[in-house]
Amino acid sequence: MSTEQIPSGPGRSRPLAPPAWLLQGLRPTSAPVPWAAAARAGIALAAPLAVGFALDEPEYGALVSMGALSGVIGDTADAYRMRILNIAVPQLFGAVGVALGTLVYGHGWPAVAVLTLVALVSGMISSIGTVASVSGLLLLLNAVVGAGLAMPRPWWTAPLLLTAGGLFVLALTLLGWPLRGRQPERAAVADTYRALAGLLEAAGRGSAYEERRRDVTTSLNHAYDLVLGRRARVHGRSPALVRMLAQLNVVVPLVEAAPAVHQRGRPLPPQLPAVVRDLGDAVEQGRTVAPVLDLPEPEGPAERALDAALRHAVAIVHLAEPDPYNVDDRLGRPAALRVRARRAVRDVMLSGASWRYGLRLALCIGLAQSLVSLVEVERSYWVALTVTFVLKPDFGSVFSRAVLRALGTAGGLVIAAAVLAEVPRGWWDVPAMVALGALIPVFSAKGYAFQTAAITPVILLLSDQLNHQGFDLVLPRLLDSLLGCAVTLVAGYLLWPESWHTRVGDRLAAAVDDAARYLERAFGPVPPGEDALRAARQDRLQARRRIYRELSGVRTEFQRALTEPPPTGERAAAWWPLVVAVERIVDATTAARVRVNHGAAAPDQAEVAAMAARLRRLAQDVRRHRTPQEITLPPPAAPPRTSVLHPLHNELLAARAITTPNHPTP
Incomplete structure (x- = not known):
């Protein structure tokens, strides 16, 4: 009988075993040679x-x-x-x-x-x-x-x-x-497409989606770091770097569409992830001949968002020379070394x-x-x-x-x-x-x-x-x-x-505040005019990249804290479910914005303000309390079921279930 199956009680001694933090450190990471x-x-x-x-x-x-x-x-x-x-x-x-x-x-x-x-x-x-x-x-x-x-x-x-x-x-x-001068950057961009294909395959299939989404975030961060880091050291415009940056930028709409299609609750047709995986091969091999696409007809806003992003990506990836003046850096070009x-x-x-x-x-x-x-x-x-x-x-x-x-x-x-x-x-x-x-x-x-x-x-x-x-x-x-x-x-x-008072709660609270700001930017009012619309879209893109990068850092910080002995490791483990809940809240915000971009009705500004205030209240409580069970949040007001923010409301209820005792998870 394994140690997990041995019950503990007055008449039975618990088996001796190394602590979890030590076992985690001694467990070899699976990595290629x-x-x-x-x-x-x-x-x-x-x-x-x-x-x-x-x-x-x-x-x-x-x-x-x-x-x-x-x-x-x-x-x-x-x-x-x-x-x-x-x-x-x-x-x-x-x-x-x-x-x-x-x-x-x-x-x-x-x-x-x-x-x-x-x-x-x-x-x-x-x-x-x-x-x-x-x-x-x-x-x-x-x-x-x-x-x-x-x-x-x-x-x-x-x-x-x-x-x-x-x-x-x-x-x-x-x-x-x-022989391999640009190979690392090109391989990083190609790996981002392959990670995205895995994410689309997992969309609508349950828990595997969360892990694949983290893989995409890590891969996208790594690719941007390599490409933008190299661009910062190149004087003038390099056609190869412009092309790689254009290929990387068109991944962003696909990544944004993924949460929306995941919320449908059913898998995507297999040809869609296959097209994305083929785009990764095209990036790595430098192909410039675009394939003939045979994609299923999109049904709702989420499918239309994915279809439009995929067709645009196919066109850009196979361009031999993208427009060098129409390629922005999404996160901004790095400052000079000095x-x-x-x-x-x-x-x-x-x-x-x-x-x-x-x-x-x-x-x-x-x-x-x-x-x-x-x-x-x-x-x-x-x-x-x-x-x-x-x-x-x-x-x-x-x-x-x-x-x-x-x-x-x-x-x-x-x-x-x-x-x-x-x-x-x-x-x-x-x-x-x-x-x-x-x-x-x-x-x-x-x-x-x-x-x-x-x-x-x-x-x-x-x-x-x-x-x-x-x-x-x-x-x-x-x-x-x-x-x-x-x-x-x-x-x-x-x-x-x-060392004894972990700061993971402060880091998590800052991420919740960032999620509130991201929600307000995603659905904030936009002044009239084409330039204002373009600027607002660019601002939303940069906000989305920053919040996902911040969440990746929060997850890393928590995983590091989990390797600490008690009480630090135990406190980090207590907050861990809320880390996952905040990631899902950000995903729901992204999915709602994508649906609005492709035909769904925009939410009322009062709904947006109420949910942002709710997130800020949660951030304040995370800073004040040592464990999530000490937090007591009132139930949020539910938006209409037809609202694009209704899935976000459900994620807020899930976060409340984690922090408020005896509250059922939706």
Whole structure:
């Protein structure tokens, strides 16, 4: 009998089982094997080692491989231009970090002060964005390594070798650019069409629709990020980018029509999703010959909306040269890099969250370095390294990461012990490094604990080239990791009130407020005139994209909070049904707007105002209460059944059933 089937009661003991948050972290994510990344990582880590042995300078080869390791970890982007930023920019910060660490090596308390200051800067700049986060991580990591390991002299040797390793990874990454220059962006747009086809197949079929809608939101966000990010760096108009942006823009009306057709409660004819899937193939293959469409005759407003959007998409996707002056960016074209840099610096300096994280990281690093300065700890730099890896706010829960880090390190040490015990030092390390390096991208896709288990033996094998301790490295590394996790749990988690009082309720309340604004924009009065009508439509499109992006962020925040131990995880789980209800409210708003666009009667402004006020009241109650069961909402006034807002009214009733005890779900 499974544990789920065993009843609990006075006469029966409950089975012992790991907590749910730990099981969730240890459950491997289903992801395809990144064969190209695995081959690239194996070559990038092993080749410098082989060159070092050939030149009789294994220490130099190990340092280049360490730089390559940071490049392998940071190579997470899809587009080639973003990969240049993701790999090259952090290498510059890493070179500064190792130079600072080398200059204070062996200086005791001055080293503690310098590393604490570097941790403050690293933590603050990590909140800017992805590239800044990796840069801040590498700045601190290399500073810790430089302050804890004896580096070759003069002082600029280690920064030069580490940077060479990162640039070697970049060179290997860019080998495919001439052949696949625009492939990542084109593939992202094509995947958006395929995700949309899956959504249309699930429309009217029940719970599968919700998951497919989230897939479309994620895919659409990713595609816009890639295409608009590349467009921001291209001077003038690129025909290829204009075409991809036009192909991406025509997805939006199809996505808007999906909630409306889902509300019909019956599946779509199979040829409609098939046409959308064929559009994805046409985008990826660059086809310009449009097929002859044989679509069923639309019946109601929802079907007419989907039919019109699909025919328009077929026409635009197969255009060889779309009108470059009739392609808007939906979310607005990104500002210039100089402007965004100024905004980022201003936001970091004025952000309370940025200062809090910087101070938290500085406190933990300062305590770790002080502890190993007062207590004899062999190869003490590993303690601060563990603190740095665990205390990354954009990587997930600090508590669960500390536990998973300890478990992953233990698993990695088992692999490292076998390699250090059985593989003779020298040329045999090269094929071992090929195999171990290839595991890093494969295991990184499975989860944090698996990534830690893959990185640990690589670092130990490279460290062995510098200090020649062999198997004796294994036990000290485990003790150092456990000590670093303990410092992080106490100084980086338990001492900070925000760790125990989750802010997911505030984030959810902000999303409910945004849903109210989206409802008002969707059905607000429009001044007369063609230009005003076009501006209102553009405003609604941007509002819809922003609210769905915000809901995607809310879902991510809640999923992160669910991995926290009680009481944070329990509170997040209590609010989770309301997260789903808000997503359905936004879907119902979109569906109502689509029906109005294609023939249905517009709702009365009093109905719109009443429902928007209802949502704002819900947002206020979410901010004030700790659990949804503490909220008591009066029943909303029902609009006429013929109103396009009647499905939205039902979703509001469902939200009330979640928050108000003993109220039936419609």
